[in-house]
Amino acid sequence: MSNSSQIVFGPRVRKSPFFLSTMKYGAKAFTVYNHMYLPVSYEGTTKDYHNLLNGVQLWDVGVERQIQIKGPDAEALSQFLTPRNIKKCAIGQAMYAPFLDFNGGFLNDPVMLKIAEDCYWFSIADGDSLLWVQAIAEGYKFVAEVTEPDVSPLQVQGPNSTELMAKVFGDWVHDLKFYRFKEFNHEGIPMVIARMGYSRELCYEIFLQDHSLGDKLWETLWKTGQDLNISAGGPNIILRLEGGIFSYLGDLDRSNNPFEVGLDWMIDLDQEDDFIGKDALSEINVKGPEKKLMGAEIYGDAIESSNEHQFPVLIDGKVVGSMNAMAYSPRLDKNLSYVFLDIEHAQAGKEIIISAPEGDLKAKVVDLPWLQRVKK
Amino acid sequence: MSNSSQIVFGPRVRKSPFFLSTMKYGAKAFTVYNHMYLPVSYEGTTKDYHNLLNGVQLWDVGVERQIQIKGPDAEALSQFLTPRNIKKCAIGQAMYAPFLDFNGGFLNDPVMLKIAEDCYWFSIADGDSLLWVQAIAEGYKFVAEVTEPDVSPLQVQGPNSTELMAKVFGDWVHDLKFYRFKEFNHEGIPMVIARMGYSRELCYEIFLQDHSLGDKLWETLWKTGQDLNISAGGPNIILRLEGGIFSYLGDLDRSNNPFEVGLDWMIDLDQEDDFIGKDALSEINVKGPEKKLMGAEIYGDAIESSNEHQFPVLIDGKVVGSMNAMAYSPRLDKNLSYVFLDIEHAQAGKEIIISAPEGDLKAKVVDLPWLQRVKK
Numbered sequence: 169m170s171n172s173s174q175i176v177f178g179p180r181v182r183k184s185p186f187f188l189s190t191m192k193y194g195a196k197a198f199t200v201y202n203h204m205y206l207p208v209s210y211e212g213t214t215k216d217y218h219n220l221l222n223g224v225q226l227w228d229v230g231v232e233r234q235i236q237i238k239g240p241d242a243e244a245l246s247q248f249l250t251p252r253n254i255k256k257c258a259i260g261q262a263m264y265a266p267f268l269d270f271n272g273g274f275l276n277d278p279v280m281l282k283i284a285e286d287c288y289w290f291s292i293a294d295g296d297s298l299l300w301v302q303a304i305a306e307g308y309k310f311v312a313e314v315t316e317p318d319v320s321p322l323q324v325q326g327p328n329s330t331e332l333m334a335k336v337f338g339d340w341v342h343d344l345k346f347y348r349f350k351e352f353n354h355e356g357i358p359m360v361i362a363r364m365g366y367s368r369e370l371c372y373e374i375f376l377q378d379h380s381l382g383d384k385l386w387e388t389l390w391k392t393g394q395d396l397n398i399s400a401g402g403p404n405i406i407l408r409l410e411g412g413i414f415s416y417l418g419d420l421d422r423s424n425n426p427f428e429v430g431l432d433w434m435i436d437l438d439q440e441d442d443f444i445g446k447d448a449l450s451e452i453n454v455k456g457p458e459k460k461l462m463g464a465e466i467y468g469d470a471i472e473s474s475n476e477h478q479f480p481v482l483i484d485g486k487v488v489g490s491m492n493a494m495a496y497s498p499r500l501d502k503n504l505s506y507v508f509l510d511i512e513h514a515q516a517g518k519e520i521i522i523s524a525p526e527g528d529l530k531a532k533v534v535d536l537p538w539l540q541r542v543k544k
Numbered sequence: 545m546s547n548s549s550q551i552v553f554g555p556r557v558r559k560s561p562f563f564l565s566t567m568k569y570g571a572k573a574f575t576v577y578n579h580m581y582l583p584v585s586y587e588g589t590t591k592d593y594h595n596l597l598n599g600v601q602l603w604d605v606g607v608e609r610q611i612q613i614k615g616p617d618a619e620a621l622s623q624f625l626t627p628r629n630i631k632k633c634a635i636g637q638a639m640y641a642p643f644l645d646f647n648g649g650f651l652n653d654p655v656m657l658k659i660a661e662d663c664y665w666f667s668i669a670d671g672d673s674l675l676w677v678q679a680i681a682e683g684y685k686f687v688a689e690v691t692e693p694d695v696s697p698l699q700v701q702g703p704n705s706t707e708l709m710a711k712v713f714g715d716w717v718h719d720l721k722f723y724r725f726k727e728f729n730h731e732g733i734p735m736v737i738a739r740m741g742y743s744r745e746l747c748y749e750i751f752l753q754d755h756s757l758g759d760k761l762w763e764t765l766w767k768t769g770q771d772l773n774i775s776a777g778g779p780n781i782i783l784r785l786e787g788g789i790f791s792y793l794g795d796l797d798r799s800n801n802p803f804e805v806g807l808d809w810m811i812d813l814d815q816e817d818d819f820i821g822k823d824a825l826s827e828i829n830v831k832g833p834e835k836k837l838m839g840a841e842i843y844g845d846a847i848e849s850s851n852e853h854q855f856p857v858l859i860d861g862k863v864v865g866s867m868n869a870m871a872y873s874p875r876l877d878k879n880l881s882y883v884f885l886d887i888e889h890a891q892a893g894k895e896i897i898i899s900a901p902e903g904d905l906k907a908k909v910v911d912l913p914w915l916q917r918v919k920k
Contacts, residue, residue, distance in 0.1 A: 174573035175551030176584055177852045179868060180670070180794035181575065197550035199557065200576030203670065203793060208552055270682060275675065294556070294579065296672035299651065300679050306646060307683010417579060418556035476553045492555060 172197060181205060184230025185320045185382025193390070193400040201231040201294045208402040213473045214498065216401040220369065221499070223397025224328035226389060227366070230320035230382070234375070235278070235290040235298050237305075239312035245305055246280065246288045248443050251426065253436035257282045262347045262362055264434065265290065267297055272425040272448035275300060277416045279364065281349060281375075291321065291375075293416035304444070318379050323364070324372040324389065328396040330544060333372050336392050337361065341372075346541075349375075354388070357381045366403065368411035368541045406473055406495045409504040412463070412537025419461065419492050419506055425449065427457040428508075430536065459489065460514035463538065464531040466503035466522065470496040471529070481507050482521040488513045491522045500538060505531065548573060557581060560606025561696045561758025569766070569776040577607040577670045584778040589849045590874065592777040596745065597875070599773025600704035602765060603742070606696035606758070610751070611654070611666040611674050613681075615688035621681055622656065622664045624819050627802065629812035633658045638723045638738055640810065641666065642802065643673055648824035649798040651676060653790070655740065657725060657751075667697065667751075669792035680820070694755050699740070700748040700765065704772040706920060709748050712768050713737065717748075722917075725751075730764070733757045742779065744787035744917045782849055782871045785880040788839070788913025795837065795868050795882055801825065803833040804884075806912065835865065836890035839914065840907040842879035842898065846872035847905070857883050858897040864889045867898045876914060881907065 175198055177183075182204045184190075195207035207228055210216055219225060237245055247254050250265040257263050257280070265280035267290075276297045278290040290297070302314045324333060333341040337354055341361070344350065349362030360375035376385055390398060403415070414420055414429060426432045426449070437450055464481075473495035481489040494505035507520065515533060522529040551574055553559075558580045560566075571583035583604055586592055595601060613621055623630050626641040633639050633656070641656035643666075652673045654666040666673070678690045700709060710717040713730055717737070720726065725738035736751040752761055766774060779791070790796055790805060802808045802825070813826055840857075849871035857865040870881035883896065891909060898905040 172550045172552050173571070174548045174585075176548050176573045176575055178575070178794065179851065179854050180791055195549070197552050199552055199554070209550075269678070296675060299672060299676035302645070303676050303679030304683055307680055415556055418554065475555065478555050 175200075177205070184228050185376060185379040186228040186230055186322060186386050187382075189383050189386035189390075190228045190400065195400070195402075202233050202292070202296075204231045206231045206402065207400075210400050210402070213405060213495070216399070217404050217406045218498070219399035220326045220367075220401055220404070220407070223399060224324060224326040224332045224393055225399050225401040226386065227323040227325060227402050229323050229366070229373075229403070232291045232293070232321045233298070234317055234319040235292060235301050236287065236315050236317045237290070237301065237312050238287045238315075240286065241310040241312045242286045242288055244441075245301075245310040245312045246290075247441050248308065248310070249290075249301060249304065250280070251435040251437075251443055251445060251449060252280075253439045254280060254282075255439070259284060260348055260350065262349060262364065266426065266431070266434070267300065268425070268445035268449070269422060270445055270448065272445040272452055273422040274416065274420055274424055274426075275422060277414070281360070281362070283360075289317075289319070295416070318377060319360075320376045320379055320382060322374045322376060322382075322385065323366060324374065325367060325369050325401075327370060327542075328393075329370045329372055332389065332393050332396050332398070333361070336389060357385050359385075365541060367407035367413065368537070368539050369407065370542055370544065405493060406497055409493060409495050409506065410497050410500065410537070410539045411541070415493070424461075425452055425457065427452050428459055429461045457511060459508050459510050461506055461508050461536075462514050462516070463534040463536045464491070464505045464507045464520060464522070465534055466494065466505055466529045466531040468503070468529070471503045480523045481509065482523055483513055483518070488520070497538070502538075504538060507531075507533065509533065551576075553581070560604050561752060561755040562604040562606055562698060562762050563758075565759050565762035565766075566604045566776065571776070571778075578609050578668070578672075580607045582607045582778065583776075586776050586778070589781060589871070592775070593780050593782045594874070595775035596702045596777050596780070596783070598702075599775060600700060600702040600708045600769055601775045601777040602762065603699040603701060603778050605699050605742075605749075605779070608667045608669070608697045609674070610693055610695040611668060611677050612663065612691050612693045613666070613677065613688050614663045614691075616662065617686040617688045618662045618664055620817075621677075621686040621688045622666075623817050624684065624686070625666075625677060625680065626656070627811040627813075627819055627821060627825060628656075629815045630656060630658075631815070635660060636724055636726065638725060638740065642807070642810070643676065644801070644821035644825070645798060646821055646824065648801040648821040648828055650792065650796055650800055650802075651798060653792050657736070657738070659736075665693075665695070671792070694753060695736075696752045696755055696758060698750045698752060698758075698761065699742060700750065701743060701745050701777075703746060703918075704769075705746045705748055708765065708769050708772050708774070709737070712765060733761050735761075741917060743783035743789065744913070744915050745783065746918055746920065781869060782873055785869060785871050785882065786873050786876065786913070786915045787917075791869070800837075801828055801833065803828050804835055805837045833887060835884050835886050837882055837884050837912075838890050838892070839910040839912045840867070840881045840883045840896060840898070841910055842870065842881055842905045842907040844879070844905070847879045856899045857885065858899055859889055859894070864896070873914070878914075880914060883907075883909065885909065
């Protein structure tokens with residue numbers, strides 16, 4: 169919390185259906201994301217991290233707005249929007265399915281949910297992708313209705329999350345597979361319940377389908393969670409770095425393509441269907457990327473688990489990249505960071521200097537991620 | 545500042561080129577706007593307001609991103625995006641030129657600058673209109689390059705603003721007409737300098753064309769402004785209400801069309817060219833709008849000059865609209881507010897009840913605006 173000031177609450181920025189609960193249970197700092205307040209700290213980055221790992225934690229991620237594509241061309245339009253081959257996706261299945269621009273740069277990195285044969289949701293990161301999708305649909309004459317439905321996600325994370333979810337919603341939760349979801353109604357609360365993973369910990373995402381019931385849903389989980397060490401938290405930089413998970417606009421943006429961040433595995437250039445960015449990606453696939461996002465372990469004592477700016481990265485006094493995010497991981501007892509490096513230097517084992525305002529930080533380049541996903 | 549919490553500064557949200565200067569000169573509270581920090585308070589809403597009216601004030605509005613449309617179809621694409629007839633705009637002239645969606649709802653309310661015969665800028669409010677414009681350009685096959693150039697606006701407002709601008713940039717500033725601009729280079733700082741008006745006070749907007757020179761530009765103005773009672777400020781709710789000026793997403797959004805907010809004067813349905821929303825607006829023009837944004841004067845003592853939520857508006861115990869923004873105006877000695885009213889109640893003179901959490905507020909509906917633009 170060293171780099172902070174006041175934020176003003178007003179009607180221009182929207183509140184999530186869980187806003188009152190987050191205030192009641194101690195949200196101390198916010199950012200703004202998709203024109204909404206996103207709580208990011210309750211007891212501080214490190215304490216929030218430990219709280220999650222020692223029980224179960226609720227994250228108000230109502231800022232993840234859904235784009236619903238519905239109609240005869242729902243599949244065709246969804247496919248045109250992403251390089252992932254979505255024809256392989258089953259109803260009730262979710263897929264990480266980024267939106268790219270015509271140059272192959274990231275416009276957003278949503279998770280897609282196939283709700284029905286003619287209905288898809290894209291759960292988006294920060295950015296008005298709705299405008300992009302609606303304009304593409306109109307301009308390219310897809311027959312599909314593109315809307316933002318009344319859906320607000322709440323995440324339930326941590327080792328006790330399965331137990332909490334099963335206690336509240338029933339034993340069927342135990343059988344829910346990774347990136348699968350089910351529509352469910354609990355005491356009048358309509359939801360889509362998914363197993364997901366913003367961090368590598370056990371994680372469920374509840375897509376609340378009635379914004380007026382946010383606090384009711386929160387209180388239901390909170391009450392049952394009393395025996396399970398429940399806490400409130402938010403997107404956490406330590407968990408993100410440990411898991412090699414990216415924050416759109418924080419770690420990557422429109423100037424980056426999937427090859428640069430190790431996400432080329434999801435591009436299907438061989439599929440017959442056209443998609444936005446296909447030509448550009450085919451070219452990059454031949455030439456190779458010019459830079460790459462890597463991990464770097466910073467030597468020395470535990471660092472502050474946040475950074476306000478990107479810092480230059482140097483080898484032999486020459487700038488070869490930038491450092492985007494850093495945090496100390498208590499359970500790995502290491503200082504973790506993400507660095508973008510010119511491709512010739514993007515190799516595990518290289519020694520680099522991160523030029524921070526308070527002095528140089530020496531670090532070693534490593535492959536991502538540090539931690540794999542926790543399996544049940 | 546009653547409704548506030550902490551905001552965290554980090555690399556996910558961008559900083560304007562004037563950010564360090566705003567911190568140096570006392571910015572106390574921020575919001576996030578177009579993925580950037582926007583300073584909104586220095587000494588508090590009312591003191592900032594008085595400071596502006598008693599001298600000259602700098603506003604860091606670098607959050608107003610520019611969309612540049614350049615190429616053979618620049619005019620055609622620009623016209624397709626807005627209901628305003630932009631063919632009447634001269635080079636060196638600016639125009640309020642909203643973006644509407646296909647239903648006639650506000651996507652954004654930019655000011656357009658005609659930079660050259662084949663180059664237009666749209667200075668946008670909060671929202672990623674760039675995605676909309678790029679997708680429309682691709683889908684409808686307009687031959688134009690759509691980019692976000694390195695341009696960051698700084699506003700110079702208040703009774704002493706002309707004198708400050710002329711002292712720094714030269715006497716030609718005296719001849720600059722309302723909504724006209726000129727490209728200018730001052731000691732290596734490339735700029736477009738315009739006479740504009742976010743409030744109804746005298747106002748200039750400097751479109752800085754090199755983000756690395758933000759603090760240099762700020763300091764130049766600050767130094768010369770020492771004799772002219774210079775201060776720092778930001779978008780101010782009192783000035784906005786007095787002048788009948790709207791905040792996109794605060795006062796109006798996509799659910800509103802121009803007829804509902806008194807902006808139908810800028811729609812040219814008779815022009816030959818097609819534009820987005822033309823069919824929808826033609827229909828609304830025949831049927832008439834269903835609700836209307838009006839002013840309302842709240843009786844009683846001076847109210848708090850901010851509100852966190854929208855409040856219901858009632859007549860005879862029945863909800864007939866909502867109150868979006870309110871503030872006490874010291875120079876009018878009145879409590880001002882914006883209310884959206886069902887069309888049958890949108891008449892000056894009507895008495896309404898604004899249902900605030902701390903108790904009912906009695907008010908009288910009036911026409912907008914309270915204050916006209918200050919002429920030199």
